Every structure is written in C-alpha cells, then in structure tokens.
Amino acid sequence: MIPVSIQMRQALGKLVLPLLVLLSLVILIAGQADRKLADQARMTVADGLAPLWGLITSVQTHVQGVSTSLREASRMASENTRLQTENENLRRWYDVAVSLTRENDALKTALHWIPEPTPAFVTGRVVADSGGIYARAVLLVAGTESGVKVGNVALAANGLAGRVTETGAHSSRILLITDIASRLPVLLEASHATAIMGGDNTAFPRLMYYAQETRPVEGERVVTSDQAGAFPAGLPIGTVHYLHPGQPVVLPFARLDHLPLLRVFDFGQGLIDPPEAPGHVPLAHPHKSTTLPLKTLLGQG
Numbered sequence: 001m002i003p004v005s006i007q008m009r010q011a012l013g014k015l016v017l018p019l020l021v022l023l024s025l026v027i028l029i030a031g032q033a034d035r036k037l038a039d040q041a042r043m044t045v046a047d048g049l050a051p052l053w054g055l056i057t058s059v060q061t062h063v064q065g066v067s068t069s070l071r072e073a074s075r076m077a078s079e080n081t082r083l084q085t086e087n088e089n090l091r092r093w094y095d096v097a098v099s100l101t102r103e104n105d106a107l108k109t110a111l112h113w114i115p116e117p118t119p120a121f122v123t124g125r126v127v128a129d130s131g132g133i134y135a136r137a138v139l140l141v142a143g144t145e146s147g148v149k150v151g152n153v154a155l156a157a158n159g160l161a162g163r164v165t166e167t168g169a170h171s172s173r174i175l176l177i178t179d180i181a182s183r184l185p186v187l188l189e190a191s192h193a194t195a196i197m198g199g200d201n202t203a204f205p206r207l208m209y210y211a212q213e214t215r216p217v218e219g220e221r222v223v224t225s226d227q228a229g230a231f232p233a234g235l236p237i238g239t240v241h242y243l244h245p246g247q248p249v250v251l252p253f254a255r256l257d258h259l260p261l262l263r264v265f266d267f268g269q270g271l272i273d274p275p276e277a278p279g280h281v282p283l284a285h286p287h288k289s290t291t292l293p294l295k296t297l298l299g300q301g
Contacts, residue, residue, distance in 0.1 A: 189222070
C-alpha cells in the first residue's frame with residue numbers, strides 16, 4: 001500500500017464532493033442527450049442490483065419475522081402464566097361451588113323442596129318510541145306472536161327496566177320504571193323494609209311510603225317485592241342514594257338511556273291493567289300517610 005500523507009488525504013477528501021457533483025451533472029447531460037442509452041444503462045444497473053436488493057429484503061423480512069416471533073413468544077409466556085393462575089383460582093371456586101351445590105341439594109331433599117317453575121321469556125331489540133301516552137317508554141320488536149303479554153316484566157342485562165303495557169302482533173310498549181306513571185312495591189335488602197318506588201320522569205325514581213323507623217340506608221340494594229302480586233320478589237332494581245337529606249332515590253342498575261335489548265319474562269303474575277296517562281297520575285309527597293291501599297299507591301307500574 002502506497003503511503004499517503006495527511007495533506008493528500010485532506011485534499012482528496014475535499015475533491016470527493018465536487019467530483020460526485022460533476023459526475024451527476026455528466027450523467028444528467030448524457031441522459032438528456034441520449035435517452036435510450038440512459039434507459040438501457042439504468043435498467044442494466046437495476047438488473048445487476050436486483051438480486052442484492054432481493055437478498056437484503058429477504059433478510060429484513062426474516063429478521064422482522066424472528067423479532068415478531070420472539071415478542072409473541074414472550075407475550076404467550078406471560079399469558080400462559082396468567083391463565084394458569086386464573087385456572088387455579090377457578091378450580092378452587094369450582095370445588096366450593098360443587099360443595100355448596102351438594103349441600104343445597106341435601107337440604108332441599110330434607111325439606112322436600114318444590115322448585116319454582118322457570119319463567120318463559122323472549123328477547124327483543126329495542127327501537128325508539130315515536131309516540132304513546134308515556135314519557136319514559138320504549139318499543140320492543142316482539143309482540144303477541146312471540147308470546148309477549150300485557151303485564152310481563154322487562155329486564156335489562158343488569159336489572160329491572162319496566163313492564164309491558166301495550167302489545168301488538170309484532171311489537172310491544174315497555175313502560176320504564178323512571179316514568180311518572182310507574183309505581184311498584186320494593187324491598188330494601190339491608191333493613192328488610194318495604195316501600196313504593198315511583199318514577200318522576202328523571203333518571204332516578206323516588207322512594208316513597210317507607211316506615212319512618214326504617215329509613216332507607218345509603219347504598220343498600222333495592223329489589224322488587226311481591227306485595228299485591230304486581231311483581232315477583234327479588235328482581236334487582238338498584239341502590240339507594242340521597243340527592244338531598246330526606247329525599248331518597250334509586251340509582252337503577254340498568255342503563256335505561258341505552259337499552260339495545262330487553263328480555264321480557266312471563267312470571268305468571270296475571271293480567272294487570274296499564275297505568276293511566278302521566279297527567280292523571282298524582283305525585284304523592286314522601287312524608288304523607290301510608291294508610292292508602294297498596295294498589296292505589298302503585299297505580300299499576
């Protein structure tokens with residue numbers, strides 16, 4: 001190798017850029033002068049470099065595949081560990097459930113328990129209610145031909161939504177529990193006290209006619225009561241909340257402003273007349289006397 005001085009290296013380094021620019025200009029001028037020759041030269045270079053580019057692309061694709069496989073393997077290992085832990089927890093709960101089921105069956109056998117019949121139900125799609133006498137009601141795409149009857153109970157995924165007040169061959173109207181015409185007997189689970197839940201066209205139905213010595217407790221669950229045969233007992237509705245002191249309301253479990261589907265159950269409660277139009281249902285003050293008959297307080301809701 002011929003030794004090159006530092007000054008020569010610096011001079012050559014300064015000449016590289018001008019030479020490259022000059023070469024580029026020569027190539028541009030030659031390409032404009034003889035377009036066909038330039039195209040042939042470009043394609044010749046492309047043909048020569050094509051295998052190299054293909055090899056580089058193949059290596060890049062392989063490296064990306066290996067990297068993706070490694071990340072996926074790491075994710076799968078983490079997911080497998082999580083699933084093993086979850087499976088162990090489920091196995092423990094399964095053993096507990098089996099033990100409780102056996103104990104429950106033994107107790108039922110000892111008590112000669114008669115199981116309650118399973119209610120029939122249909123599921124329908126909810127559509128916007130374009131009319132009707134109620135302010136808070138929806139239309140269900142299921143009617144008498146599907147087995148829906150007036151008085152059937154409508155349940156959302158999380159809790160009670162309302163009950164059927166009108167039916168057609170292929171549709172039915174559901175009166176929601178938030179409507180001003182809705183009245184239904186409820187049970188406060190923590191205190192085991194009874195009350196009447198009445199809608200007032202807001203998102204939170206009010207609790208009325210409860211015993212003063214057993215006032216509703218903030219946060220306790222509210223379920224349906226079977227008084228007057230209006231509803232079956234134990235259907236979840238919501239929890240107690242105080243908007244103001246002495247004014248308890250119910251926070252419904254069901255999202256009544258967004259009901260894509262509803263299940264309509266036939267609990268065999270019998271035919272109940274639908275409530276009157278909202279303008280004819282009086283709003284009773286929660287501190288008034290509870291000596292009125294229960295069916296009068298319900299207004300059938």
